[in-house]
Amino acid sequence: MFTPSLLAVEGASRILDEGLQTSTKVAEAWNRHWLTAFDSPLFTTIVYYSGLFAAGALVLFMLQFIKRMVDEEDYAAALKSLVLAFILCGLLANNGFVLAGSVRTLRGVVHNLSNRVLEVTLLDTRIRDAITASATQGAIISEIRAQLSQCYGMVGQKQITCLEEANKQVEQTIGAVQTELPIIANLLGPIRAVQRGIQGAIEVGGAQVQGGDVGSVVTAPGFAVAGFLGGFVGSAAQETVRIVLWGFQWGFTNLLEISMLLTGLISPFAVAGAFMFDGKSLWTWLTGFFAMGLAKVSYNIIVGLAAVVVVNAEATDTMGFLVIMAILAPALALALAAGGGMAIFHVINTGMARAIGTLSHFSPAIGGAKAVRGR
Numbered sequence: 001m002f003t004p005s006l007l008a009v010e011g012a013s014r015i016l017d018e019g020l021q022t023s024t025k026v027a028e029a030w031n032r033h034w035l036t037a038f039d040s041p042l043f044t045t046i047v048y049y050s051g052l053f054a055a056g057a058l059v060l061f062m063l064q065f066i067k068r069m070v071d072e073e074d075y076a077a078a079l080k081s082l083v084l085a086f087i088l089c090g091l092l093a094n095n096g097f098v099l100a101g102s103v104r105t106l107r108g109v110v111h112n113l114s115n116r117v118l119e120v121t122l123l124d125t126r127i128r129d130a131i132t133a134s135a136t137q138g139a140i141i142s143e144i145r146a147q148l149s150q151c152y153g154m155v156g157q158k159q160i161t162c163l164e165e166a167n168k169q170v171e172q173t174i175g176a177v178q179t180e181l182p183i184i185a186n187l188l189g190p191i192r193a194v195q196r197g198i199q200g201a202i203e204v205g206g207a208q209v210q211g212g213d214v215g216s217v218v219t220a221p222g223f224a225v226a227g228f229l230g231g232f233v234g235s236a237a238q239e240t241v242r243i244v245l246w247g248f249q250w251g252f253t254n255l256l257e258i259s260m261l262l263t264g265l266i267s268p269f270a271v272a273g274a275f276m277f278d279g280k281s282l283w284t285w286l287t288g289f290f291a292m293g294l295a296k297v298s299y300n301i302i303v304g305l306a307a308v309v310v311v312n313a314e315a316t317d318t319m320g321f322l323v324i325m326a327i328l329a330p331a332l333a334l335a336l337a338a339g340g341g342m343a344i345f346h347v348i349n350t351g352m353a354r355a356i357g358t359l360s361h362f363s364p365a366i367g368g369a370k371a372v373r374g375r
Contacts, residue, residue: 030257034107034264038100043265047096050268054092057275061085084279091271099271103264103289110260110293117300123312125183127304133184134307134321136177137191138242144170144194145239160202167198186314241319248326256299260292295337302329 037043065081091099118128147169151162174191177184263285270285306324315321 030261031111033261034104037261037265038096038104043100044095046265047092047099047268050272051092053269054088054272054275057272058085061275081278085275088271088274088279088282092268096268099267103267106289107260107264107293110290110296113293114297114300117297118304120304122305122308125308125311127300127308129181129183130307130311131303133181133187134310134315134318135325136181136184137187137318138322140173140177140191141194142239142242143173144191148198163198163202167195167202170195170198183311186311187318189314189316238319242322245322245326248330249322252326252330253299256292256296260289260296263289263292291337295333298336299329299333302332 061081091102118126118131120127144166147166148163151159151166154162170191174188174195178188267285270281273281303325306321306329310318310321
């Protein structure tokens, strides 16, 4: 007796565990890199060369400091830059230990926010479950197609036995998935249709076998078995598109994590450059880092909202959802992050200017400086 490869409960669990490569799962895989990269020789080397750059920048800083103190008598700006210099030196000290911890903390904030977004419930549906259900529907159909492809080249009772085994596996898969993910019941229409097609093919094929027309089960045109299997198994182009879309999605989420990690690793150069530019390079670095974090959070929100719509609309085909997840959502998230990054930079600059103005108003040292200039 032919026994097809198992698709049953184990297959359903694997679909749920591995079928969806969301940005959260990719971020979890990158956690180890974030924990080790800043303790590695790579980061130590970056800090060393940024320290050389900072040493040269410090010379220019001291010249500017003396000019402000002696020539311009601008004690407020001089003292502000001196405090900033102490902070920058502290960030680069001890092989950038404080800086590494700060960068990892910032990444943790972005990562936690991204995860919290997936736990939000909309229309009585948790976003994470909606994404999993929308992606799992296509994964289950792909598994069923692979299962039935084994029955296509068979004839007679051997094919009927293969279809009966496949039908049992499909039923077990549906039961297992519904147990672990109840909301997928809204998306089981196409899968139930496949199951009815299998049952119909078994009935027609069984009748043909009993009537002695064994060869016609797969060879004679127009019979239900050949039509069903040929139509279902033969749509390889759709599977290719699914694979390509999953590849795009996986690549985008990984590229986003790589970009954030590389931005974190080059933070010592942003700190070193801040000596010459009164901290502006550090604020620019922070803006870029948070812009990528905004892209990550925006991506999860866009995909989550689309998935909730798919589940609540009881869509029969989730290919459109894959297009959103792999192509449209990354483009929109990056566009939102670019605009949001500029807005953040503007807010930081405005806020810093107001804070400095407030401190200058109440600072005794600055008041004394004004008195000196007034004589």
